Amino acid sequence: MNCRDLLEGLSDYLDKxxxxxTCREIEEHLKDCHNCRVVVNTLRRTVTxxxxxxxxxxxGDVQVRLHKIIQLDE
Amino acid sequence: MEHTVPTDxxxxxxxxxxxxxxxxxxxxxxxxxxxxxxxxMLGNKEDAEDVLQDTFLNVVRSxxxxxxxxxxxxxxxxxxxxxxxxRLRQKSRREKSEEEFLDEVYSVKDMSHSETPMxxxxxxxxxxxxxDEARRTMSAAIDELPEIYRxxxxxxxxxxxxxxxxxxxxxxxxxxVKSRLHRARLYLRNKLSDYFVAEELI
Numbered sequence: 001m002n003c004r005d006l007l008e009g010l011s012d013y014l015d016k017x018x019x020x021x022t023c024r025e026i027e028e029h030l031k032d033c034h035n036c037r038v039v040v041n042t043l044r045r046t047v048t049x050x051x052x053x054x055x056x057x058x059x060g061d062v063q064v065r066l067h068k069i070i071q072l073d074e
Numbered sequence: 075m076e077h078t079v080p081t082d083x084x085x086x087x088x089x090x091x092x093x094x095x096x097x098x099x100x101x102x103x104x105x106x107x108x109x110x111x112x113x114x115m116l117g118n119k120e121d122a123e124d125v126l127q128d129t130f131l132n133v134v135r136s137x138x139x140x141x142x143x144x145x146x147x148x149x150x151x152x153x154x155x156x157x158x159x160x161r162l163r164q165k166s167r168r169e170k171s172e173e174e175f176l177d178e179v180y181s182v183k184d185m186s187h188s189e190t191p192m193x194x195x196x197x198x199x200x201x202x203x204x205x206d207e208a209r210r211t212m213s214a215a216i217d218e219l220p221e222i223y224r225x226x227x228x229x230x231x232x233x234x235x236x237x238x239x240x241x242x243x244x245x246x247x248x249x250x251v252k253s254r255l256h257r258a259r260l261y262l263r264n265k266l267s268d269y270f271v272a273e274e275l276i
Contacts, residue, residue: 007182011256015237038192039182039263045196046263049203049212050231056113058106062123066105067098070130 001025006036014044082146086137101130104147107233108154114228115158117217121165128157151235151243155225162221169220179260195270208269215265219258226251227258 006029012018013026030037080088082103088096105126112125132153140149170178195203202208216224222244229240230251241251 007260008256011252011259017252035188035192038194038196041194041196042267043259043263045203046266047231047259049208049266050227050262051234052204053209053212053232055106056110056119056122058109059119062109062119062126063105065123066127066130067101069127070097070101070134073131073134 001029003029003033003036006030006033007039010040010043013040014047083142086140086142086146089137097134104150105130108150111151111154111228111233112158112161114213114216114232115155115224116161117213121161125154125157125161128161129154132157148239148242151229151233151239155229155243159221159225170218172220175220175223175261176257178264179257182260182264193267193271195267198270202270211266211269212262215262218265219261223254223258223261226254227262230255231259 006026009018009022009026013023018026030040080099082100085096085100085103089100108129109122109126112129113119113122116122116125129150133150136153140146216227219227225244226240226246229235229243230237235243237248237251237255240246240255241248244251246254
């Protein structure tokens with residue numbers, strides 16, 4: 001496996017969506033390739049940073065206006 | 075008597091029969107999710123409120139045509155995503171062309187091939203990775219994604235929907251969802267790398 005093949009399969013690798021054999025090939029490549037290891041680590045971190053973004057609270061006035069509008073429309 | 079929480083489909087049936095409060099109950103169940111989806115798609119609270127209202131007005135008006143065979147939440151996400159995309163198109167913004175976007179996505183390929191060792195910021199101090207400025211950079215990076223990549227990324231990685239449901243919401247195949255998700259992630263990774271490495275925060 002070369003760097004290019006590895007890059008294409010990385011999201012599936014991170015999402016544990018690849019066959020065991022392909023995962024092993026990726027891990028084998030990563031042992032000897034510093035830059036690909038950095039891409040894997042930082043891509044994984046990017047995904048977790050976005051997943052951990054705090055949820056926006058629904059502001060009280062926005063909620064009141066929403067319920068008023070749908071009642072008028074119902 | 076034991077009180078059980080009604081399912082979405084039971085609430086819809088009650089709305090059809092005219093039970094007062096059933097509509098409020100159904101809306102309350104999903105309003106924060108829809109608001110967050112809209113906020114991440116549009117990047118500001120004013121547009122998010124417009125999309126929230128448009129979504130539920132559409133839902134109320136189309137509820138009679140909703141078939142209880144399908145999942146209400148998937149249908150709602152479809153209505154909300156379409157409302158967000160419509161709003162996005164109304165704004166005077168210049169969307170990156172597919173070519174321009176993909177060039178930026180795959181700039182990482184050149185880097186990973188280069189002799190220069192790349193900087194690993196992934197285990198940097200949490201106080202830098204999670205501070206307000208980093209969060210603003212993350213939001214601004216989503217705003218740069220072309221709309222179809224943005225919709226896939228927000229539904230899958232911010233809202234946490236499974237790839238199969240994202241495919242149903244957007245009327246795409248699962249492989250198309252995965253391919254767009256991967257490109258969106260690579261693009262965002264590049265943007266965050268530019269920020270964390272250039273700022274020498276790590």
